[in-house]
Amino acid sequence: MISISSNLNLMIKAAEKASKSVIRDFGELEKLQVSKKGPRDFVTKTDKHVENILIEELSKAKKNFSFLSEEVGKIENKDKENIWIIDPIDGTTNFLHGIPHFAICIALKSQKEIISGLVFDPIKDEMFYAEKNKGAYLNNQRLRVSNKNLIDECLFSSNHEGVKFSNLNMRYSGCAALDLAYVASGRFDGYFHNKINIWDVAAGALLVKEAGGIVNDLDKFNTNNIDIRASSGAINDKMLENLKNF
Structure with missing residues (x-):
């Protein structure tokens, strides 16, 4: 098992917790495709719900860190040098149409630099994560970019x-x-x-x-x-x- 920082560990736990409601809501979408109200309101609700879970989970251990999020924008807390950057569902249009290709994203910016990042695809159960100077991983497997040159x-x-x-x-x-x-x-x-x-x-x-x-x-x-x-x-x-x- 690779060693990860407490911050990244917190990010992984928050993403895993939030993913449960994403997976559940994604399963509900098929029923909604035929309803009058339509899925768009539903997706907005899922987005906000996931964002709330992420903010709540990340705030538990780091009460003073600030936030920058797609839905709520900036939340300035005591610590303005450490900022969680979150996108509750990247790929909402895919989600909306029942296409299983979207992700929960969390990054930590510290002293104006991104030091930790996580992209979690809950449907394929692929957790991509990286920390500055520590490499990038997919579910504990080290990642390397391709070396094709043609x-x-x-x-x-x-x-x-x-x-x-x-x-x-x-x-x-x-x-x-x-x-x-x-x-x-x-x-x-x-x-x-x-x-x-x-x-x-x-x-x-x-x-x-x-x-x-x-x-x-x-x-x-x-x-x-x-x-x-x-x-x-x-x-x-x-x-x-x-x-x-x-």
Whole structure:
């Protein structure tokens, strides 16, 4: 068993607890697809519920840490140097349509730097996590980015705009956090996206770096307007060359 910090341990426990209601609600969705009220209100409720569980669990052990979250925005507590960045469900549209590809994301920013990150896919039971200078893992297995260096053999991911723009081999999965986790694990070779939010990419960017990949400097951007470029070192220059006008 690898040794992890108490903070990461706390993040894992919080994500596991929150995932129980996500899995239960996901199972309920099929019944809702046919109801008049429709699933959209339901998903918003799930999102808020998961966020509440995460905030509650993380606050138990770290009462003073601040929060930045997709649903509630900023919560400033006594400790403003340590900030939990959370996205209760990244990939809500997938969730809404009963597609089992979404994730719970938690990152810890300390002294302006992401030091711990977690992306949990509750349906596939895949827990991706990383700590600064300690490597990236999937369910206790060490992760490495891919080492393919022929761009035609590589597979990249982006959002709708990126897929339209690019002549690379592309996927559009609808879940940025898992896209980055997949780059870290070598399933994808690179990921790029313009104007994305910090809570979608904070944990995943650390995963990619700790798995030996390259991520551009996200601090240059506003928290809700990030242009991210992440890939293995082997293909980074070629990917960026292809994205010059993106």
